Amino acid sequence: MSKITSLADLRNIKANVEAKMSLRERSESPESMVQIRVAMATCGIASGAKIVMDYMINELDKRNIPAVVTQTGCMGYCYAEPTIEVTRPGHQPLVFGYVDAKKADQIIGKYIMNGELLDGIIPVNYENIEGK
Amino acid sequence: MTQFKMHLLVCGGTGCRASESEQLFQSLKKEIIEKGLENEVQVITTGCFGFCEKGPIVKVMPDNTFYTQVKPEDAIEIIAEHVIKGRKVTRLLYINPETEQAVSDSKHMGFYRKQLRIALRNCGFIDPENIEEYISRDGYAALAKCLTEMTPAQVIEEMKKSGLRGRGGGGFPTGLKWEITSKSQADQKYVVCNADEGDPGAFMDRSILEGDPHSVIEAMAICGYCIGATKGIVYIRAEYPLAVERLKIAMKQAVEFGLLGKDIFGTGFEFEIDIRYGAGAFVCGEETALIHSMEGLRGEPTIKPPFPSVSGYLEKPTNVNNVETFGNVPVIINKGADWFASIGSEKSKGTKVFALAGKINNVGLIEVPMGTTLRDIIFEIGGGIKDGKKFKAVQTGGPSGGCLTEKHLDIQIDFDSLTAAGSMMGSGGMIVLDEDDCMVSIAKFYLDFTVEESCGKCAPCRIGNKRLNEMLEKICEGKGTMKDLDLLRNLSHVIKDTSLCGLGQTSPNPVLSTMDNFYDEYLAHIVDHKCPSGQCKALLQYVIEAENCVGCTACARNCPVNAIAGERKGVHVIDQATCIKCGACLEKCKFNAVFIK
Structure with a gap:
């Protein structure tokens, strides 16, 4: 490791580790950014939820959208797997079904970035205890 | 680059390590490699999360899942269920004692909700052995800002404006201390970090050094820049091996990165840090x-003045600050004095770390803004009293402090309000007492400590505390007189007024504050020869209620001194002259026939 001799060097190091630390930093205040939960129960994984999750993480990072992507258990929409729940800051969560990489791309481009609704939204039929 | 999608943070503080968190870390790693997840999931050892009661702790990011009391063998289930399938392992989640329901993540825990972590900002968040993680949290940016953009006088002005006061107990304004030392003329000056944490039950300094050692190093360098010192020394007790190890690693990394040594940030400023070990004497916390x-002499205090800022280590101007004080410095520089001064109460700015111990549900380390009420700390964050018992008092400030009672629960605590209430902030130890604690015995417990730790240099402390202790012992044995009470009070004031250093000047505080707040208990011991809490052995009797005794002989068989006589199926009797009050009979009796009188 070469020595740090200026503020710029320090910033460089910070930038280099940022990608690694951002996951932890963002978890500190998840409500201020886009939160995505990928249903990763057996049914979800079998239908390709893992690919969707990886795609989401990499794509959001590429487009520089601060987001927290977490995996969760079965949401109960096994017929529509893979399903993901997207919460934009200050908005109600929306659940999308039959998500593949192409659909994920549309969700990011339309809903997450611009708030446009698109096909495939599953009407939410549950309440979350965390919201209470 | 593929990104990790999950971080598993494992607590590596001394408390959790003692419950096998290192093995847990290894099994998590092993399990992750076995399942081929090493590119997706990262396991990191961090400093203390503060929730020591339920250690070892594993926190899963990004969902903030907070697992408690995790054993090495639980690694398999965490990986298989949570990491692979996304199902939280419910049995390891924190259970809210009030609702008895599992709490999904740390954001929903009462313990964390009211906390504001400034000094502990990185504890439980970064890997303390990785300087890059510290840098990513704006580490060393404050040092860079001071060296490249500010003059020493400007930095001191900023510190004064922030209102930061010494966190070691004295509460002296830090900026002012720096200013005084900066004005002393000398060829060499020293920055000393006081890591000789000696209060029973306090462990915030250890946790900061274990969880965020770089923040202390950075602050010491900033202080060196301000006062014109090129040498820093950390005086740390040798009983803190993990803190020493992490500090050494951090110092080595800082040197490698050029953040310690010569020509830091290309400004020509040089600073180096050394470690000195203390043998764990309470008096050595006095500067x-x-x-x-540190000079190799006996650890005895001397009269001030001269203050260390004028003539300290090797008779050179020396600035001594406590670990937690230093921990606040980089944040103040980064975020500004105004931000810091906006937190806290009128005369005490910022936050304070408290170590909760005793009869409280959430034993651990917490940080709250100054001005938070005792009620919030004990009942909200601390989760209330253990086993549903009644709150009696809280001892703050260690052996130098006093007891606060129910009527004090709503004072907003800061340096001045605690002193006004007859206690003190001290280094932030809080020992919670319940209805079963005898206040005379508590006063005696602290006096025992002070008598042991008095360096013996001055007579009031050496002899006076011994006499206080003897009088308390007499009272606990039921042999005290009303005259003793007057003597206790008078002698206490004499010791306070005439002792040389802070140790003696504050040692009678536990006696005075318990006498003020629990005078009835002293009277009960002296006049009625009773200990209301049933703690003082000399004042209690074990007796057998004839009505309930069925003559099972269990008590007689278990009595270690054969003090119980009685026929099978006949009523038993305890011979008080022989009884040693061990309580074995009470424990063994299944018919509630034995009780304490």
């Missing part, structure tokens, strides 16, 4: 005694 100990 003059600490300096003598």
